Amino acid sequence: MTSSPGAGQAQPTPQAPKREQWSGQVGFLMAAIGSAIGLGNIWRFPGVAYTNGGGAFMIPYITALVCVGIPVLFLDYALGHRFRGSAPAVFRRVSTKLEWLGWFQVFICFFIMTYYAVIVAWALRYTLFSVNTAWGDNAAAFFGSYIELADLSTSGTPAYSIVPVAGVIIPLVIVWVFGIVTIARGVSNGVEKANRLFLPLLVIMFVVLVGRALLLPGATDGLNALFTPDWSALSDHRVWMAAFGQIFFSLSVGFGIMLTYASYLKRRSNLVGTGTVAAFANSSFEILAGIGVFSTLGFMAHVQGVGVGDLEDISGVGLSFTTFPTVISQMPGGPLFGVLFFASFSMAGLTSFISIIQVVAAAVAEKLDVDIPRATVIVGAPAALLSFILFGTSSGLYTLDVVDAFINNIGVVGSTIIMCLAVGVAARQLRPLQRHLNLVSESRVIGAWWRAIIAIVVPALLGTMFVQTFWSYATDGYAYSGAFETIFGWGMLLLVAVVTAVATLMPWRVPVDEFTPLDLDALEEVK
Template sequence: MSSTATPQREVFATRGAFIFAAIGSAVGLGNIWRFPYVTYDNGGGAFIIPYLVALLTAGIPLLFFDYAMGHRSRGSAPLAFRMATKVAEPIGWFQTGVAFVIGIYYAAIIGWAGCYMFFSLNKAWGDDATGFFTGTFLHAADPGVSFEFVPGILIPVILVWIVTLGILLLGVQNGIARFSKIFIPLLVILFLALVIRALFLPGAAEGLNALFTPDFAALADPAVWIAAYGQIFFSLSIAFGIMITYASYLKRKTNLTGSGLVVAFSNSAFEILAGIGVFAALGFMASTQGAEVSDVADSGIGLAFMAFPTLISEMPGGGLFGFAFFACLVFAGLTSLISIVQVPIQALREKFSLGNKSSILIVGGVMALISILLMPTVTGLYVLDTIDAWANNLGIVGAAVVGLIVVGWFARKLPVLRNHLNAISSFKVGWFWMIILGGVTTLVLAYMLIHQIILYATEGYEEYPANVTGIFGWGMIGLLIVASIVLSLIKWPKKTLEDADAAIADSVAEKELKGEH
């Protein structure tokens, strides 16, 4: 074996370490602030039916696809796609680029949550949680582009990046895995305590009734099914390089499908737990205000930083409840951010033969610098919201659709990936997996993508001015496409390709195909 500058590949020491890290990536902010409202808004209890269908026909099949791609090639997203077929490499770089831009704004939200942990203790927002968040805290100006800094946000964002890069510098096993093994159980315990507290609040039953009372008529609406696929898709960390990268750190004989089922169902269980806690709390809030649950229900940033502070002000022991709630957001956010940032670090490490620490400092440093320059500004909220909408609804979905079409339809690699999964896994996949992945999943996601492109092109987004959506929406997607093509034209180090070829040749499935079993 030649001793070139290519860094030694890190691995997860155990399958359990990988599962904790993968759950840590999947369980993020969207589980806590997106799933409850999406369920409520799309048929309540009846939404569980399309949600489970989407989990079984898109979430888990795509998770297996990502695992097989990363584990078979032992490579980052660009390398994994290249080893499937050369023309697919730009898809891997595009996924890497999506992770890059998501990491830039994700750090800001964690910084906000960190501030609100302490704001909760003395209810710093007073009687106007919405005005405090947008005005006093963010100093949000009218939607536009401005680089006027907000010092109160700048320092927390810097701290988030210091913690994230510090954990990554410790390595895959000592950093990512150890952090996840500590903070995921802590997150679950803390969130369980929150849910139990919320269930004993007056009005909690009304909130749960609003969430779980089924509206079966909603199942006739295609938009409800699209919402279910969207929720599964965004909450499992699939199709933007994370699970490909994490699977590449697994030892050669690892139960991939069994691990995938544990991760997928753990993620869904946490989402349902979050729904119970959030709507029990919203039921209390509605009863206190003499309003309907529908009047106080919200999602995303509005739920976390406007509705919940109002709730904290009204409930007994609200300060401690608020501290715990925002601590949950910080823990869930950090475990996800670590996995997001690792995607471009590993991709550029392999492409340019960078050392482990130098790749973290260069790539992570650039991400941190952009994040620090862009997010803690008076227009940071609108920039964040726009990047989030385009990165998720067009970037991730587009990468998944094109990836499935190129790798599945044109390169016809689904049988190869199926064999790789089956050779080392307890839960076997067959023709059904390939048909679902190449057919149902691809078509549903293609419909979602086309629908969203038409919507943004014709109606814009949130009445934001064209320069905001043009630069941080369409411009960002265009830049990622160009960067993906340019990076694909750069030659890979010979040793990197040799290692990937050796990994594929060494896989159990490939040996069996060659009669070496």
């Protein structure tokens, strides 16, 4: 029988549980690619490229990938791998004054996953609808009979509705059950296995879909519209900002995802190699998506007897849920094409969705000293409830639009700027992180150029985007007027700030500060 320690005896120090690990480099790489390839690759990139110079857009796009995307991805990898923890633990280990930044990223992810789940739920439902083209000749049924979108007021302002949309409930439950169960199973048994299954399926299905799209009448016109370069666009700074924004958001950098994933890697891991492969795989899929989307749009323009430039809804929700259903109804073999498209769309969304949950669950598990299954339920239950309340109602699309714009364009961009300046300038951690990247990777290619990009170039470029966007939202608003935008835009950012402060002030139940990073001198001798 074990007796309790007496009053004069020292209490045992709680020990942090042994950290999970990926089964290997390939498992991590597939998870990283699965996270990066998401909804934005399919419904955002083609429209952004088309409206920003077509083929000429590839110059600022590749420049942004090399000069911002990959360097910031390396920063996330280095932070997670060197300090081996969730975002709050990592930034606290960098400096005790920076824990709040980790929680800021965590709660950005928390609110992103509440609406991201809804978009994936729409895609799941439309996968079934595609079997018999359930929307009939009315592709606009998505806004009407499916999500039952409420009308705007005469002033253009939406009103929040508590009325749930019946058709969204079941697929949304499926999405949340999948996400919670996958994360609760752990990194190797849950996240890695899901990506090993879905990522190859996604690629195979999307390649088949693109191959079919290329054979459609008018496909060439669509590709010409996408890739014909408008060289004059290169003199427009907004085109360059659009390229940096696309790379930044599509790589899942700057808000804890890649940092958290890298923390589960083994001590000796080829960070530079896997980061480069993941970045170029993501961009390759975006270009593939552009080819598929614009081949399909070319067919639609051919059927309607108009130019591709005269089509509406070539990006975002309209592209996926009204334009594509219209094409599916008009093309030979449309149902199969529709199933391929929406199933691919769903899988791309699910692999990204679980990566977002992982950020939040890992942070809560470490802070509260609970296991991952319990932490997943702690964060998943309220997030799922918010999904239904905020985005599963007849005003859900308006709410989603505003929250997404403010969280991403202000919250995520601001987070990355602060991360680069805090780590690079305030904490002066770039030299050891540079050395860490070189020593654990197969080649030493990270030099002073990387430190300059992180500490100077990225804050300058993203700072320009941030100031322009912040000023525009503050003076002209985003897309709506009145209290709706104030509550769900600025109000959501304020809520993120409040819960960030609360979580930061809560005590850790494990000694998170008692951590020794990898001995670089010893690693140098071995290498």
